[in-house]
Amino acid sequence: xxxxxxxxxxxxxxxxxxxxxxxxxxxxxxxxxxxxxxxxxxxxxxxxxxxxxxxxxxxxxxxxxxxxxxxxxxxxxxxxxxxxxxxxxxxxxxxxxxxxxxxxxxxxxxxxxxxxxxxxxxxxxxxxxxxxxxxxxxxxxxxxxxxxxxxxxxxxxxxxxxxxxxxxxxxxxxxxxxxxxxxxxxxxxxxxxxxxxxxxxxxxxxxxxxxxxxxxxxxxxxxxxxxxxxxxxxxxxxxxxxxxxxxxxxxxxxxxxxxxxxxxxxxxxxxxxxxxxxxxxxxxxxxxxxxxxxxxxxxxxxxxxxxxxxxxxxxxxxxxxxxxxxxxxxxxxxxxxxxxxxxxxxxxxxxxxxxxxxxxxxxxxxxxxxxxxxxxxxxxxxxxxxxxxxxxx
Amino acid sequence: xxxxxxxxxxxxxxxxxxxxxxxxxxxxxxxxxxxxxxxxxxxxxxxxxxxxxxxxxxxxxxxxxxxxxxxxxxxxxxxxxxxxxxxxxxxxxxxxxxxxxxxxxxxxxxxxxxxxxxxxxxxxxxxxxxxxxxxxxxxxxxxxxxxxxxxxxxxxxxxxxxxxxxxxxxxxxxxxxxxxxxxxxxxxxxxxxxxxxxxxxxxxxxxxxxxxxxxxxxxxxxxxxxxxxxxxxxxxxxxxxxxxxxxxxxxxxxxxxxxxxxxxxxxxxxxxxxxxxxxxxxxxxxxxxxxxxxxxxxxxxxxxxxxxxxxxxxxxxxxxxxxxxxxxxxxxxxxxxxxxxxxxxxxxxxxxxxxxxxxxxxxxxxxxxxxxxxxxxxxxxxxxxxxxxxxxx
Numbered sequence: 001x002x003x004x005x006x007x008x009x010x011x012x013x014x015x016x017x018x019x020x021x022x023x024x025x026x027x028x029x030x031x032x033x034x035x036x037x038x039x040x041x042x043x044x045x046x047x048x049x050x051x052x053x054x055x056x057x058x059x060x061x062x063x064x065x066x067x068x069x070x071x072x073x074x075x076x077x078x079x080x081x082x083x084x085x086x087x088x089x090x091x092x093x094x095x096x097x098x099x100x101x102x103x104x105x106x107x108x109x110x111x112x113x114x115x116x117x118x119x120x121x122x123x124x125x126x127x128x129x130x131x132x133x134x135x136x137x138x139x140x141x142x143x144x145x146x147x148x149x150x151x152x153x154x155x156x157x158x159x160x161x162x163x164x165x166x167x168x169x170x171x172x173x174x175x176x177x178x179x180x181x182x183x184x185x186x187x188x189x190x191x192x193x194x195x196x197x198x199x200x201x202x203x204x205x206x207x208x209x210x211x212x213x214x215x216x217x218x219x220x221x222x223x224x225x226x227x228x229x230x231x232x233x234x235x236x237x238x239x240x241x242x243x244x245x246x247x248x249x250x251x252x253x254x255x256x257x258x259x260x261x262x263x264x265x266x267x268x269x270x271x272x273x274x275x276x277x278x279x280x281x282x283x284x285x286x287x288x289x290x291x292x293x294x295x296x297x298x299x300x301x302x303x304x305x306x307x308x309x310x311x312x313x314x315x316x317x318x319x320x321x322x323x324x325x326x327x328x329x330x331x332x333x334x335x336x337x338x339x340x341x342x343x344x345x346x347x348x349x350x351x352x353x354x355x356x357x358x359x360x361x362x363x364x365x366x367x368x369x370x371x372x373x374x375x376x377x378x379x380x381x382x383x384x385x386x387x388x389x390x391x392x393x
Numbered sequence: 394x395x396x397x398x399x400x401x402x403x404x405x406x407x408x409x410x411x412x413x414x415x416x417x418x419x420x421x422x423x424x425x426x427x428x429x430x431x432x433x434x435x436x437x438x439x440x441x442x443x444x445x446x447x448x449x450x451x452x453x454x455x456x457x458x459x460x461x462x463x464x465x466x467x468x469x470x471x472x473x474x475x476x477x478x479x480x481x482x483x484x485x486x487x488x489x490x491x492x493x494x495x496x497x498x499x500x501x502x503x504x505x506x507x508x509x510x511x512x513x514x515x516x517x518x519x520x521x522x523x524x525x526x527x528x529x530x531x532x533x534x535x536x537x538x539x540x541x542x543x544x545x546x547x548x549x550x551x552x553x554x555x556x557x558x559x560x561x562x563x564x565x566x567x568x569x570x571x572x573x574x575x576x577x578x579x580x581x582x583x584x585x586x587x588x589x590x591x592x593x594x595x596x597x598x599x600x601x602x603x604x605x606x607x608x609x610x611x612x613x614x615x616x617x618x619x620x621x622x623x624x625x626x627x628x629x630x631x632x633x634x635x636x637x638x639x640x641x642x643x644x645x646x647x648x649x650x651x652x653x654x655x656x657x658x659x660x661x662x663x664x665x666x667x668x669x670x671x672x673x674x675x676x677x678x679x680x681x682x683x684x685x686x687x688x689x690x691x692x693x694x695x696x697x698x699x700x701x702x703x704x705x706x707x708x709x710x711x712x713x714x715x716x717x718x719x720x721x722x723x724x725x726x727x728x729x730x731x732x733x734x735x736x737x738x739x740x741x742x743x744x745x746x747x748x749x750x751x752x753x754x755x756x757x758x759x760x761x762x763x764x765x766x767x768x769x770x771x772x773x774x775x776x777x778x779x780x781x782x783x784x785x786x
Contacts, residue, residue, distance in 0.1 A: 007576070007583030007593065032579045051609045051630065054616050060609025129753075134727040138712045140648035142634060146714035149722050151626075151636070151646060153561025154547060163626040163636035163644055164716060167560060168546025169606050175571075175751075182575035183400075183752035186425045189578055190400030192586035200400065203753040208733050212751035213562050216444045216453025217719040218734060222746035223447050227718050233544075233556040237444065241535060243544070243556035251556055253544060255533035319531045321539035323557060325620050326610040329542050334527040340601050341611060353615035358568075358605035359576035360522075360596040 006033025014094040018045045020170050021125045022097030024177030030067035031357035031369055037384055038068045044377035054349040062346045063354050065374025072378035087388050089116040093184045097125040100135050110201050120199040121187040123180045129205035144172030148210020155230035175209040239290040244298045250306035255319040268316035269300035339366040346373040399426025407487040411438045413563050414518045415490030417570030423460035424750035424762055431461045437770035447742040455739045456747050458767025465771035480781050482509040486577045490518040493528050503594050513592040514580040516573045522598035537565030541603020548623035568602040632679040633686040643699035648712040661709035662693035732759040739766040
């Protein structure tokens with residue numbers, strides 16, 4: 001089978017990663033064609049023990065480790081330290097997400113690695129970053145979301161009985177991994193095709209990654225003292241857009257917040273008099289009367305199952321979607337037509353569903369971007385030690 | 394002032410973007426040093442009318458447009474179409490987020506642009522992608538979150554009175570923009586330093602971007618039929634980690650879910666007998682008794698203001714953070730020490746607070762990565778028409 005024409009073919013990346021953020025960064029690079037060697041301890045990345053298993057193999061790792069080569073090294077053993085240095089000498093980039101200072105303590109800090117290879121790009125992911133007063137505090141993804149300002153906003157206003165929920169996914173790890181992937185490739189472009197120069201050391205933190213998405217909140221606070229508060233499923237500055245209850249207990253998200261769409265929405269729910277109401281003619285008026293509008297829309301959605309209400313609104317060209325769970329995603333005809341959800345053969349656990357890589361390149365089918373599924377720990381020891389290090393077994 | 398040593402110096406990028414996803418992609422590239430020309434309609438990107446203003450200027454745009462050059466073009470006017478084609482001939486990459494088919498309809502589709510410049514990398518961001526049955530449906534960020542599976546999970550279990558909240562930010566637009574940025578740079582690396590070849594057309598959708606973060610849910614559903622359900626502020630597979638109410642009405646997020654940290658946590662809240670309880674010795678046992686643990690922790694947090702409780706837990710080396718709002722972020726000493734939050738002079742609105750770029754490169758101070766703040770629409774017409782097109786005014 002010919003290699004698909006992937007953009008990062010030829011880029012060699014070492015991962016000293018565990019759990020989510022570091023491995024997700026390199027998975028994105030691997031999806032784009034980079035040769036990623038995941039370096040694991042002999043017992044494997046602890047993420048392999050998370051979530052459900054099939055035949056003893058973790059099912060998430062089929063995705064989380066896909067397109068990577070796995071080697072096992074004991075980073076405190078001198079022979080394996082020498083192997084890692086020799087591999088660093090041949091790599092374009094290295095991604096790590098140990099706690100700050102750990103690599104230095106075991107004698108594998110950036111200075112040591114860049115002495116082996118001055119061109120090496122090193123991305124370091126941590127909870128709080130490589131410096132600053134909180135550098136050494138233990139950090140978890142949840143803390144990144146809390147301190148980065150996301151958890152405060154992900155809530156219904158005034159809700160006091162139940163805590164503001166998490167997103168349900170490890171969003172701060174994901175964001176940090178995505179920023180690591182893009183900054184690694186950017187540093188490689190600069191070194192290889194831009195201004196040139198030696199390698200780089202890149203510092204990514206979970207908290208910085210979350211703060212980067214605070215939109216205009218910082219300048220607004222600094223200028224006016226205004227503190228953005230949670231707004232539930234609504235958007236405070238535009239209306240009507242919210243999530244409404246349906247007859248079957250499901251929820252329907254509706255974005256009716258432009259003049260044209262608003263009028264179509266009111267017609268579709270049988271309330272044309274609200275479309276004609278001068279109080280509702282513009283967004284400012286609709287925001288001022290948002291409770292009346294939300295009640296009108298919810299009064300209609302409560303009479304219908306979510307799928308049926310969605311079909312009616314979509315026929316009226318009003319953006320709407322029920323809140324998909326993973327079965328809705330797996331069964332959706334659009335996702336099937338685009339291979340956003342695809343069936344992949346995993347030699348360890350059989351046929352499984354994978355999400356497509358989130359970037360599509362012309363001439364490359366999504367299925368061809370999954371070259372292989374997440375391997376067992378150390379599955380590629382012999383291959384990598386031979387190809388990268390010239391060791392004969 | 395010398396240009397800071399930024400990795401994408403020399404990369405020329407055109408933005409045909411509006412609102413969030415496309416402009417966020419190019420802002421990340423601009424933060425890393427790319428020369429980004431934002432092409433706006435004569436009346437400006439409509440995002441300029443969102444949120445609060447100072448002296449008539451939108452405050453978010455100080456960040457959202459930073460490090461970019463702004464030119465105004467009427468893309469339906471033949472003279473400006475010729476300008477855009479001539480600029481495309483000189484660019485490395487172009488990012489657009491019109492509805493699918495729009496650029497083709499006005500005669501500026503990828504085939505036309507790549508005829509001007511076969512090396513041009515074109516990233517197209519849309520709600521549902523450039524093909525598939527939903528391609529032409531109107532898409533909003535909220536719909537991407539709903540259909541991508543995020544809204545279903547961002548909720549408290551069994552909650553029926555209040556709708557599952559949004560994240561409070563435009564997360565699906567942000568994710569799509571981040572994927573666009575990384576795939577554009579990857580395509581440029583492949584073209585300029587990797588396997589070579591012509592430009593690429595990249596297809597990014599909001600829904601694919603959200604689905605990409607569903608962790609192991611797809612293989613798990615396919616193998617076992619299990620549908621991941623919302624879990625509020627907890628993580629279903631590990632305990633105790635949750636968000637707890639404090640005496641001052643604030644919330645405290647605590648991650649006490651490892652054997653060692655759990656014992657420190659129980660000691661800190663004055664419940665050492667739970668640390669010694671054999672039922673709580675491992676994660677499985679703690680998950681089975683999570684209600685008892687959550688009640689014990691909440692019983693303690695309710696007696697203290699959030700800041701004080703956090704200080705006690707941190708002294709005991711238990712990861713904890715109250716839910717920061719934007720004032721907490723602006724005033725935090727760690728964020729100030731690292732310039733995660735920095736004061737920037739904006740010539741249009743005065744000194745404002747900006748978040749740092751979420752990637753730090755050694756030798757480049759975060760403040761030097763903000764070369765200038767978001768400009769007025771068309772502020773760089775003369776400069777760009779001269780530098781890129783050789784027009785003399």
